[in-house]
Amino acid sequence: MPAQLIDGAAIAARTKSEVQTRVRELTNLGHRVHLVALLVGGIDAGALYAQRQGEACRAIGIDYTLHKLPATITQKELKHEIRRLNADASVTGIMMHLPLPSHLDAPRLQYEIDVVKDVEGVNPANIGYVVYGHTLIAPCTALSAVELIKSTGVRIEGAEAVVVGASQIAGKPISLLLTEQMATVTLCHIATKDLKLHTRRAEILVVAVGKPGLIQPEDVLDGAVIIDVGINRIALPDGTKKTVGDVEFDTVRHKASHITPVPGGVGPMTVAMLLRNTLRSAELHFGTTK
Amino acid sequence: MPAQLIDGAAIAARTKSEVQTRVRELTNLGHRVHLVALLVGGIDAGALYAQRQGEACRAIGIDYTLHKLPATITQKELKHEIRRLNADASVTGIMMHLPLPSHLDAPRLQYEIDVVKDVEGVNPANIGYVVYGHTLIAPCTALSAVELIKSTGVRIEGAEAVVVGASQIAGKPISLLLTEQMATVTLCHIATKDLKLHTRRAEILVVAVGKPGLIQPEDVLDGAVIIDVGINRIALPDGTKKTVGDVEFDTVRHKASHITPVPGGVGPMTVAMLLRNTLRSAELHFGTTK
Numbered sequence: 001m002p003a004q005l006i007d008g009a010a011i012a013a014r015t016k017s018e019v020q021t022r023v024r025e026l027t028n029l030g031h032r033v034h035l036v037a038l039l040v041g042g043i044d045a046g047a048l049y050a051q052r053q054g055e056a057c058r059a060i061g062i063d064y065t066l067h068k069l070p071a072t073i074t075q076k077e078l079k080h081e082i083r084r085l086n087a088d089a090s091v092t093g094i095m096m097h098l099p100l101p102s103h104l105d106a107p108r109l110q111y112e113i114d115v116v117k118d119v120e121g122v123n124p125a126n127i128g129y130v131v132y133g134h135t136l137i138a139p140c141t142a143l144s145a146v147e148l149i150k151s152t153g154v155r156i157e158g159a160e161a162v163v164v165g166a167s168q169i170a171g172k173p174i175s176l177l178l179t180e181q182m183a184t185v186t187l188c189h190i191a192t193k194d195l196k197l198h199t200r201r202a203e204i205l206v207v208a209v210g211k212p213g214l215i216q217p218e219d220v221l222d223g224a225v226i227i228d229v230g231i232n233r234i235a236l237p238d239g240t241k242k243t244v245g246d247v248e249f250d251t252v253r254h255k256a257s258h259i260t261p262v263p264g265g266v267g268p269m270t271v272a273m274l275l276r277n278t279l280r281s282a283e284l285h286f287g288t289t290k
Numbered sequence: 291m292p293a294q295l296i297d298g299a300a301i302a303a304r305t306k307s308e309v310q311t312r313v314r315e316l317t318n319l320g321h322r323v324h325l326v327a328l329l330v331g332g333i334d335a336g337a338l339y340a341q342r343q344g345e346a347c348r349a350i351g352i353d354y355t356l357h358k359l360p361a362t363i364t365q366k367e368l369k370h371e372i373r374r375l376n377a378d379a380s381v382t383g384i385m386m387h388l389p390l391p392s393h394l395d396a397p398r399l400q401y402e403i404d405v406v407k408d409v410e411g412v413n414p415a416n417i418g419y420v421v422y423g424h425t426l427i428a429p430c431t432a433l434s435a436v437e438l439i440k441s442t443g444v445r446i447e448g449a450e451a452v453v454v455g456a457s458q459i460a461g462k463p464i465s466l467l468l469t470e471q472m473a474t475v476t477l478c479h480i481a482t483k484d485l486k487l488h489t490r491r492a493e494i495l496v497v498a499v500g501k502p503g504l505i506q507p508e509d510v511l512d513g514a515v516i517i518d519v520g521i522n523r524i525a526l527p528d529g530t531k532k533t534v535g536d537v538e539f540d541t542v543r544h545k546a547s548h549i550t551p552v553p554g555g556v557g558p559m560t561v562a563m564l565l566r567n568t569l570r571s572a573e574l575h576f577g578t579t580k
Binding site for chain 2: 127
């Protein structure tokens with residue numbers, strides 16, 4: 001029997017609707033939720049992405065300001081711009097589009113973002129708070145993966161979870177959040193000697209590598225929950241292109257109990273998590289957390 | 291054949307000697323290494339520990355100042371004290387003895403310690419930098435465990451490592467540092483369903499639970515490297531007391547390839563790591579990192 005699909009788009013829509021309701025309540029109390037996004041350099045892809053992000057915010061009542069900064073901005077100038085936004089009481093959230101021009105040091109700049117306004121959860125201190133079990137704001141992609149696991153109703157506490165891919169943005173924070181939820185987590189990566197040994201025993205399998213077809217049916221446990229964080233564009237024999245994950249969906253779905261499609265799984269939920277984090281930052285900022 | 295002992299005391303002595311040499315070089319350049327320790331409330335155990343710490347520092351040429359603060363100090367006052375020390379150019383390192391009185395929020399205060407002066411590596415941002423692979427200063431106990439593994443010459447990259455115990459101070463940072471060293475790490479804890487399943491396949495086994503006898507010979511892989519972070523005081527049948535780890539040393543040593551004794555393993559090395567971190571903070575402060 002094929003797995004149940006984890007419908008990321010539907011779950012994201014529900015989450016956005018909940019965020020919208022709360023944003024409206026805050027607005028009625030006189031509190032405006034206001035996200036400022038920094039875009040350094042005029043890269044087209046970044047501008048398009050930022051435009052869509054702005055639309056997603058405004059659609060649910062969040063003010064969105066895009067600060068376009070020149071590619072020639074110095075580390076010091078950008079640091080001061082972030083500090084100015086930290087101090088601006090009308091700004092409730094700050095995010096910085098990546099990549100930055102190569103002369104800028106992204107981790108040092110992310111550290112400058114006020115931990116409370118850090119809607120992407122990328123300030124190292126916010127990752128550290130996750131390690132410490134005092135999570136303020138966690139990274140969006142990691143939250144997305146964990147929320148989709150929760151949506152299945154499968155018990156995370158005590159589950160054998162295997163995360164494949166140890167990136168800063170996905171694999172590592174996902175493993176930390178799953179540990180926080182009391183799963184027994186194994187974090188695999190490029191140096192792992194016998195990857196299948198681990199994936200085959202995973203009750204919860206999260207794959208975040210960026211390699212189409214990495215996970216085949218023989219690599220997964222019967223009844224596993226599978227979250228595919230990979231987003232890969234591949235060329236089909238007829239020359240058209242298609243977006244796929246790291247898991248061979250059509251075959252693996254017959255072994256999994258629940259599986260995310262790509263597209264339509266982790267991707268849309270990550271956008272919803274950014275919006276939920278933006279609300280969370282505002283609640284912390286206004287001191288209105290419930 | 292019994293395992294080779296990992297002589298934490300000897301390795302610690304060597305590390306201290308290296309730190310001493312470099313502290314002397316810095317002193318000759320006119321740079322004084324100066325650690326300020328904060329002790330809140332007059333707890334006797336804390337004062338004794340602080341006194342020994344001061345002796346360890348002075349023995350290798352590090353200036354040590356103990357600031358005793360009243361148990362009634364407020365969060366705000368302590369925060370300002372930390373900020374004052376952050377701004378004081380003659381202070382190269384800051385640490386805060388725990389536990390704090392219950393009205394104080396330790397994680398928030400640790401976050402106030404300048405990341406460069408944070409010799410214990412407890413600022414959440416420093417843990418976050420470990421996650422991000424930009425380690426500035428890592429927590430001492432975790433460094434101690436990893437340095438003792440390195441001392442064996444066993445290859446960490448690609449090794450199957452199992453960490454038992456997911457505490458903030460030991461298990462979690464140890465698993466992060468081992469991941470940084472490219473081991474495949476499984477982090478086990480109280481909710482792990484089948485602990486032995488994991489410990490039995492561990493090429494590197496780190497145990498940090500605080501439970502005497504937790505690890506028996508049948509729980510370990512032949513030839514494993516075993517690091518025992520546990521420190522437990524137990525009563526012997528004759529009424530005397532003894533310090534033991536979490537691993538049943540006398541039996542397990544016949545299966546391991548390398549094993550730390552307790553006492554004399556992780557403990558002394560942790561003190562050496564605090565001193566090495568204190569040097570590291572000073573190097574970062576003076577901009578003299580080699």
